Amino acid sequence: MIAIGTLAAVLVALVFGGVEYYRGTADRREQATERRRAQATLVNAWLEVHIEPDPPELLAEYRIHNASAAPVYEVVVSIPAGFMGDAPRLEPWGMLTPTDRPRVVGEPEVVHFADDQDVQLELTFRDAAGLWWRRGTDGILHELPGNPHVTAPRAAG
Numbered sequence: 001m002i003a004i005g006t007l008a009a010v011l012v013a014l015v016f017g018g019v020e021y022y023r024g025t026a027d028r029r030e031q032a033t034e035r036r037r038a039q040a041t042l043v044n045a046w047l048e049v050h051i052e053p054d055p056p057e058l059l060a061e062y063r064i065h066n067a068s069a070a071p072v073y074e075v076v077v078s079i080p081a082g083f084m085g086d087a088p089r090l091e092p093w094g095m096l097t098p099t100d101r102p103r104v105v106g107e108p109e110v111v112h113f114a115d116d117q118d119v120q121l122e123l124t125f126r127d128a129a130g131l132w133w134r135r136g137t138d139g140i141l142h143e144l145p146g147n148p149h150v151t152a153p154r155a156a157g
Contacts, residue, residue: 040133040141042068043096045077045123049111060111062121064093065102070128071095076149077105078122092149096125124148
């Protein structure tokens with residue numbers, strides 16, 4: 001009788017131990033994901049649109065902000081084609097250092113859309129840990145497997 005009770009206690013302990021191990025593994029995995037994304041979530045870009053009164057024009061400026069504690073690298077910002085003349089993509093930045101305020105990039109440009117229209121930017125960059133990220137036009141941050149701006153070599157054929 002004592003043996004059955006001891007066996008039952010051991011089985012219950014193993015079950016509870018297994019459940020706690022699984023929860024701990026899931027928690028560690030979630031914490032690792034949060035640590036990996038921590039810097040990337042603090043890097044953003046957007047267009048700020050304003051009306052210039054003389055002459056009346058609708059102008060937009062790129063604003064980029066790295067609110068993290070470390071620089072990011074190879075930053076590329078692009079917008080949908082047709083909104084700002086023939087330059088829907090900013091030249092890549094070598095490094096974007098952390099700042100407490102967003103910085104304006106380039107000169108204001110005339111835009112070709114209504115003043116109430118939102119234009120979502122796409123932003124790609126490499127963080128200080130060497131991971132590549134893309135914040136799509138939907139604002140969602142995605143980790144990338146590698147440099148999205150490098151094209152694969154064509155197969156000889």
